[in-house]
Amino acid sequence: MDDKLHLPCPHCGATNRLPAARLAEAPNCGRCGQLLLDGRPVELGDADFDAVVGAYPLPVLVDFWAPWCGPCRAMAPAFEQAGRTLQGQTLLVKVNSDDNPQLASRFGIRSIPTLVRLEHGRETRRQSGALPAQAIVQLARAAG
Structure with missing residues (x-):
């Protein structure tokens, strides 16, 4: 089972592939560097x-x-x-x-x-x- 989520950045729109377990770690966008869930x-x-x-x-x-x-x-x-x-x-x-x-x-x-x-x-x-x-x-x- 793939536990990767595809999160679009609300700031720049880039899709970020992220393990579901990392959602609570305040992940940043790989393109613009801003928090995905701030x-x-x-x-x-x-x-x-x-x-x-x-x-x-x-x-x-x-x-x-x-x-x-x-x-x-x-x-x-x-x-x-x-x-x-x-x-x-x-x-x-x-x-x-x-x-x-x-x-x-x-x-x-x-x-x-x-x-x-x-x-x-x-x-x-x-x-x-x-x-x-x-x-x-x-x-x-x-x-x-």
Whole structure:
């Protein structure tokens, strides 16, 4: 059995082959040298979302938001805090729904903020409305 994961770098897009056992060791990208799972949310859009999220072997939690949205801005620090807690377990992604209408439409985003949990590119959970950090962590860890 091959225990190697193919992790796309959220910073440069390079695919990194990594033993699953090393996920907890804060691995760096072989091309750009940045942490593959640094705990900070990664901003993605229509152009790069599928390349990063579709192939990601760990759960992904996507925050659909917009800069004009008060609850979205209020939840942003909690989302970042949850990312630090979930480092190495879940990739947190932010998608500006105004700038990326194709993704917002594809996921049927009707209100923001909306969090969508994905496993292997497939939606497993969804929650609309601003949440505190602990609730975001619980959503990310919820089994599909």
